[in-house]
Amino acid sequence: MLSEVPPWLLRHRIAVEPYLGDSAYGPQFGERVENVPALVAAVRKQLADKDGRTVLATAQVIAAPDLDCPPGSRVTLPDGRNATAISTASHTAPGLPVPASMEVMCQ
Template sequence: MIVPRWLLPHRVTVEPYIGDSAYGPRYGPPLADVPAMVAETVKQVRRASDGREVVSTAQVITAPGLTCPAGSRVTLPDGRVSTAISTAQHTAPGLPVPQSTEVMCE
């Protein structure tokens, strides 16, 4: 079961991080108007790249399969541009809970 679209009232834009260049970080084509549920709360999380504890100020839930590696730019519904700290694919085969993607943002 996939998270129902009616539970995703917000819209975000994701620019997937694809690596660094001589001029700074590079991003792929923006994924605009992605249905999401955004919670702007402060949480302490571990950064995917180095395991350090950092503070997340926004958590984004989307349908499964979103491509949003750590370092991606995420434009939240209020227009604030944030950076993805980590992404988790939530699946529960055989259980009656919806599959989703969770992105923790700075």
């Protein structure tokens, strides 16, 4: 059984519009989900995006492991800034006393 990151640690609230893919009319997004519990930190970290280009991440989001936020998703941060998800990482450690979480790096 996996334990999740405790809800009391997720002090911020974000909104997420999951990226669904590109169409002839541009990027398509799923329904906006409001009030997603998260822990958001300001960062400055160089990452490779989904196309392999080097980009600068300016926000790190930690949320519950079931967060639907693939790279390319639109994320509204607690300060109202709109950001784009660059990369996601699912953190699990079955059998260890470490909570599962989803990490999203945003530009």
